[in-house]
Amino acid sequence: MIDEEAVIIHLDSSSYFGLNPSGASIWSRLVETACTPVEVAEWLSARYRIRPDQAHNEAKAFLEQLAQAELLQEGTVAQSPAASDTEPVGSLDEYQAPELVRFGDLNTLILSAE
Amino acid sequence: MNPAGAKRIAQDLQLLCSARLRSVRFHGLSMSPFLKEGDRVTVEPVCWEDIKRGDIVTYRCEAKYPTRRVVSKRRDRLLLWCDNWPALRFTMARTDLLGRVVMVERDGKLLHHRDPEWLAVRRRALAMYRRSVLALARRRLKRLAGSLLRAPRRVRTG
Numbered sequence: 613m614i615d616e617e618a619v620i621i622h623l624d625s626s627s628y629f630g631l632n633p634s635g636a637s638i639w640s641r642l643v644e645t646a647c648t649p650v651e652v653a654e655w656l657s658a659r660y661r662i663r664p665d666q667a668h669n670e671a672k673a674f675l676e677q678l679a680q681a682e683l684l685q686e687g688t689v690a691q692s693p694a695a696s697d698t699e700p701v702g703s704l705d706e707y708q709a710p711e712l713v714r715f716g717d718l719n720t721l722i723l724s725a726e
Numbered sequence: 727m728n729p730a731g732a733k734r735i736a737q738d739l740q741l742l743c744s745a746r747l748r749s750v751r752f753h754g755l756s757m758s759p760f761l762k763e764g765d766r767v768t769v770e771p772v773c774w775e776d777i778k779r780g781d782i783v784t785y786r787c788e789a790k791y792p793t794r795r796v797v798s799k800r801r802d803r804l805l806l807w808c809d810n811w812p813a814l815r816f817t818m819a820r821t822d823l824l825g826r827v828v829m830v831e832r833d834g835k836l837l838h839h840r841d842p843e844w845l846a847v848r849r850r851a852l853a854m855y856r857r858s859v860l861a862l863a864r865r866r867l868k869r870l871a872g873s874l875l876r877a878p879r880r881v882r883t884g
Contacts, residue, residue: 723767
């Protein structure tokens with residue numbers, strides 16, 4: 613995580629991706645605890661103070677992006693995540709829909725003492 | 727995030743995930759014969775406190791990832807050298823450290839940083855460093871002694 617954004621590497625494909633601040637916060641949330649798409653949307657709505665229908669559409673689109681990039685796998689949620697970190701952050705003006713950007717593939721990295 | 731910044735961060739992560747990605751290689755002759763051109767290298771994140779003299783560390787230097795042996799450790803920086811270039815010294819700030827080399831693969835053979843062969847090379851490198859420091863000190867003393875002998879003598883008159 614750098615300045616609220618994030619860089620992710622897919623360890624099998626060596627592709628690397630960037631996440632904007634709202635995408636990075638959803639990603640952190642998913643890393644911490646498994647959630648259903650509905651829970652992600654509710655959390656997004658509460659955190660960024662956006663309308664529930666907007667949050668639902670944007671969360672759904674973002675989760676599909678992650679799944680297409682094979683960064684997310686469907687599973688079962690054992691229990692609902694704690695709602696402790698749904699403190700609103702920033703203003704609606706600053707909010708941008710969560711986004712995943714594929715930058716490219718990593719090549720062999722060369723180390724040298726020269 | 728701009729693509730260049732993202733690539734830089736991804737490369738740092740690639741280095742620190744080198745055990746899994748297996749896509750990090752060594753280039754050049756500077757650490758020969760221990761590290762050779764094309765060796766596959768595994769780097770792991772390391773705490774500053776755990777770095778010891780003789781370790782081989784990788785750090786960030788602009789767009790490059792220098793990989794050298796630690797010969798001396800200070801509070802916030804390391805003094806490094808290359809096994810094959812004993813006359814040169816390099817310094818590295820604590821904030822630039824990325825990780826420590828823990829495994830090398832050459833022609834299908836793996837060498838781990840706790841293997842006796844690795845530790846023997848490490849001991850030899852540190853002994854060579856000590857000898858080079860002593861040789862340098864001797865040269866400086868010799869130069870100092872030479873300049874004292876050549877100094878003109880003052881003659882008191884009157």
